[in-house]
Amino acid sequence: MEKILEISDLRIYYYLPQGIIKAVDGVSFDIYKGEIFGIAGESGSGKSTLALAISGLLRPPAKVVSGRILFMGRDLLSLDSEELRKIRGKEISMIFQDPSTYLNPVYTTGLQVAEVFEAHRGGSARKYLSMVVKLFRMVKIADPERRVNAYPHQMSGGMKQRVLISMAIAERPKLIVADEPTSALDVTIQAEIVELLNEIRRETGSSIIFITHDLALLLEIADRIMIMYAGKVAEIGRAEEIAKDPLHPYTKALLASLRYERKKRLQSIPGSIPSLISPPPGCRFHPRCQYAMDICSKRDPDSININGRIVSCFLYGDHHGGDFKR
Amino acid sequence: MVITMEAILSVRNIRKYFPVSIGFLGSKKYVRALDDVDLDLYEGEVLALVGESGSGKTTLGRIIAGLLRPDQGKILYRGIDIYEKGGFKKEVRHKIQAVFQNPDSSLNPRLQIFDILGESILSREPGLSREEVLDRAIKLLKLVGLVEDHIFKYPHELSGGERQRVAIARAISMEPEILVADEIVTALDVSVRAQIMNLLMDLKEKLGLSIIFITHDMGLVWSISDRVAIMYLGKIVEIGPTESIFKSPVHPYTKMLLYSSPTASSAEAYKDPNYKARGEPPSPIDPPKGCRFITRCPIAVDKCSKEHPPLTRIFGEHMAACIRYTDTAKGYMLQK
Numbered sequence: 001m002e003k004i005l006e007i008s009d010l011r012i013y014y015y016l017p018q019g020i021i022k023a024v025d026g027v028s029f030d031i032y033k034g035e036i037f038g039i040a041g042e043s044g045s046g047k048s049t050l051a052l053a054i055s056g057l058l059r060p061p062a063k064v065v066s067g068r069i070l071f072m073g074r075d076l077l078s079l080d081s082e083e084l085r086k087i088r089g090k091e092i093s094m095i096f097q098d099p100s101t102y103l104n105p106v107y108t109t110g111l112q113v114a115e116v117f118e119a120h121r122g123g124s125a126r127k128y129l130s131m132v133v134k135l136f137r138m139v140k141i142a143d144p145e146r147r148v149n150a151y152p153h154q155m156s157g158g159m160k161q162r163v164l165i166s167m168a169i170a171e172r173p174k175l176i177v178a179d180e181p182t183s184a185l186d187v188t189i190q191a192e193i194v195e196l197l198n199e200i201r202r203e204t205g206s207s208i209i210f211i212t213h214d215l216a217l218l219l220e221i222a223d224r225i226m227i228m229y230a231g232k233v234a235e236i237g238r239a240e241e242i243a244k245d246p247l248h249p250y251t252k253a254l255l256a257s258l259r260y261e262r263k264k265r266l267q268s269i270p271g272s273i274p275s276l277i278s279p280p281p282g283c284r285f286h287p288r289c290q291y292a293m294d295i296c297s298k299r300d301p302d303s304i305n306i307n308g309r310i311v312s313c314f315l316y317g318d319h320h321g322g323d324f325k326r
Numbered sequence: 327m328v329i330t331m332e333a334i335l336s337v338r339n340i341r342k343y344f345p346v347s348i349g350f351l352g353s354k355k356y357v358r359a360l361d362d363v364d365l366d367l368y369e370g371e372v373l374a375l376v377g378e379s380g381s382g383k384t385t386l387g388r389i390i391a392g393l394l395r396p397d398q399g400k401i402l403y404r405g406i407d408i409y410e411k412g413g414f415k416k417e418v419r420h421k422i423q424a425v426f427q428n429p430d431s432s433l434n435p436r437l438q439i440f441d442i443l444g445e446s447i448l449s450r451e452p453g454l455s456r457e458e459v460l461d462r463a464i465k466l467l468k469l470v471g472l473v474e475d476h477i478f479k480y481p482h483e484l485s486g487g488e489r490q491r492v493a494i495a496r497a498i499s500m501e502p503e504i505l506v507a508d509e510i511v512t513a514l515d516v517s518v519r520a521q522i523m524n525l526l527m528d529l530k531e532k533l534g535l536s537i538i539f540i541t542h543d544m545g546l547v548w549s550i551s552d553r554v555a556i557m558y559l560g561k562i563v564e565i566g567p568t569e570s571i572f573k574s575p576v577h578p579y580t581k582m583l584l585y586s587s588p589t590a591s592s593a594e595a596y597k598d599p600n601y602k603a604r605g606e607p608p609s610p611i612d613p614p615k616g617c618r619f620i621t622r623c624p625i626a627v628d629k630c631s632k633e634h635p636p637l638t639r640i641f642g643e644h645m646a647a648c649i650r651y652t653d654t655a656k657g658y659m660l661q662k
Binding site for chain 2: 042043156157158159186187188189190191192195213214215216217219220243253254255257258259260261262263264265266267268269270272273288
C-alpha cells in the first residue's frame with residue numbers, strides 16, 4: 001500500500017509565559033492512500049495541534065521542535081509559505097468543527113467555494129460557479145443551482161458543513177484533514193455527513209484523517225485508529241482490532257466507558273487529564289492506570305510493534321511484567 | 327427508590343413561541359419551540375428528554391425549572407400550578423432545580439466556591455452564621471465527591487468535571503425533589519463523563535430525586551433512564567419505557583435516531599437500515615404542515631400532510647405520534 005503521509009518523531013511545543021506545553025511529544029504514524037485514519041483523544045491529547053501541523057497552519061507560540069512530516073515524499077516542515085500555500089487546499093485540505101466560523105457571512109456560499117478554484121487556477125471566481133454546482137450536487141446539497149446563491153445564514157449547520165466539504169474536495173486533494181467535522185451536528189446529521197465522507201473517499205480515492213473525541217463514532221468509520229493521550233500515541237491499530245482487543249490500558253478504559261449497560265454504574269477512569277506543562281514522569285497515563293508498575297513512573301515507554309499494531313506500554317515487549325492478560 | 331406511578335410533576339398543554347423579526351419590514355414570525363406538550367414525571371424516575379437542536383427539549387427543561395414562563399399551559403408540581411398568577415411560586419421554587427451543560431456560564435467566576443454555595447444555602451435558610459454556612463458547604467462538597475480544600479477556590483482553578491460537581495452541589499443545596507439535568511456531561515471528556523453520571527445516580531438514590539435528563543446521547547439514555555420522551559420540532563413524537571423504546575421503536579424519527587447512533591454506545595438498540603438518516607430538520611419558524619417529521623420520513627403517505635398526529639397508545643405506557651403505527655409497530659406486536 002502506498003504511503004502518502006509519513007510522520008516521524010514529531011514534537012510540537014507551545015511556548016507560553018506559564019511554561020512549555022508539550023502538546024505533541026514524539027508522535028510517529030503513516031497514512032496510506034485511500035484510507036480513513038481516525039485519531040481519537042480527549043482534550044489536551046494533541047490531536048488538533050497535529051491537524052494544524054499537517055495542514056501547515058501552525059502559528060506561534062506553537063513551534064515544531066523536532067521530527068518530519070513527509071507528504072508524498074516532500075518534507076512539509078522544510079517548505080516556505082508560498083510552497084505550502086500551493087499544497088494547502090489543493091493537495092491537502094481541511095474540514096473543521098464549526099462551519100460558520102469558516103464561511104464569510106457577506107458572500108454567497110457558491111462564490112466562496114469558487115474562490116478555491118480561483119486561488120489555484122486563476123481567473124474570476126464567477127466563471128467557476130458551474131463547477132461549484134457540480135460539487136454541491138456531489139455533497140448532496142438539494143437544489144444546487146439555487147443554493148450556490150444562498151448566504152451562509154440561509155443554511156442549516158449540516159448544510160454549511162456540506163459546503164465546507166465541497167470546498168475541501170474541490171481540487172480533488174490527496175489528503176483531507178477533518179478535525180471534529182461532525183461534533184457540532186445532531187446525531188442524524190452526523191450520520192449523513194459521515195456517510196458522505198465515506199462516499200467521497202470511495203469515489204476520489206482521497207485519504208481522510210478523521211479527528212474526534214468520539215471513539216464510538218471512529219470505530220464505525222475509520223479503517224485504522226490512533227489513540228492519543230496527553231501528547232503521546234497510546235496505540236495504533238485497525239478499527240476492528242481496537243474494538244475487540246485493545247492493547248493499551250487507556251484504550252481499554254475508554255472502550256469500557258463507552259459500553260453502556262442498562263442501569264449499571266458507568267466505568268469511569270479515575271483522576272483527570274494531566275497538565276501538559278508538567279506532565280507526570282514516565283508514562284503519562286500511569287497515575288490513572290490500574291495496571292501501573294514501578295517502571296511506568298520512571299521511564300517513558302517506547303512504541304513497539306506487535307504484529308503490525310503499535311502500542312506504547314510496558315506491559316508489552318521486553319518489559320512485560322506480571323501476568324497481565326489481554 | 328421505588329418508582330411510583332404517581333406524577334410528581336405534570337406538564338399540561340405547554341406552548342412556547344419565541345418572536346423573531348424577519349426581513350427589513352420586520353414581519354413578526356415565531357419560533358415554535360414547544361407546541362401543546364403534555365408530559366408526566368413519576369416520583370423517583372429518570373425521564374430522558376431526547377431530541378436534536380430545535381426540538382424544544384431545552385426550552386421544556388427551562389420551563390419546568392421555573393426559568394421561563396410558558397405562553398400557555400400549566401406545570402403542576404404535586405398538583406400545584408408553579409406559575410400561578412404569573413410568577414414562579416415561592417413555596418415550590420426550591421423543589422425543582424436545574425444543572426446545565428456549561429458550568430462556566432452558570433458559576434460566577436468572581437466568587438469562591440464558598441460564596442457560590444453559601445448564597446444558595448442562605449437563601450434556603452437565612453440567618454445561618456458563617457460557620458454554619460461553611461459547615462454545610464463542606465458537607466455539600468463531600469457529597470459531590472470534592473474535598474474541603476476546594477471551598478476557597480475560584481471556578482477557574484477547578485477542572486471542568488469539578489466545576490460541574492460544584493454546579494450539582496449548588497442545585498442539591500436547595501433540597502430539591504426534582505432535578506432537571508440539561509446535557510450536563512456533553513462538554514466533558516469521556517473519561518470524566520462517567521464519573522459525573524455515576525455521581526448523579528448516587529445522589530438520586532441518596533436524596534430520593536426524580537430526574538429529567540435532557541440529552542442527545544442515546545447511550546446515556548439506555549444506561550440511566552426509566553422512560554424516554556423523544557422530541558422533534560416542538561412536539562413529543564414518542565414516549566415510553568426505555569427498554570420498549572430501544573427494542574421496539576415505533577415512530578420513524580425514533581428509528582432514525584437509533585440507527586444513526588454509533589453502535590458501540592447503543593448496542594442494544596433495534597437498528598433498522600430502512601431508517602437511515604436523510605434530509606435536514608426544517609426550521610421551527612416554518613414547521614411543515616401536518617406531521618412535523620414528514621419532510622424526512624421514509625414512510626410518509628399523503629394523509630400525513632393533513633395534521634400532526636396525536637400521541638396514540640401502542641402498548642401499555644408506550645405511545646407514539648404516527649398514523650402509520652400499525653405498520654411501524656409490527657416488530658413490537660410480534661415480540662409481545
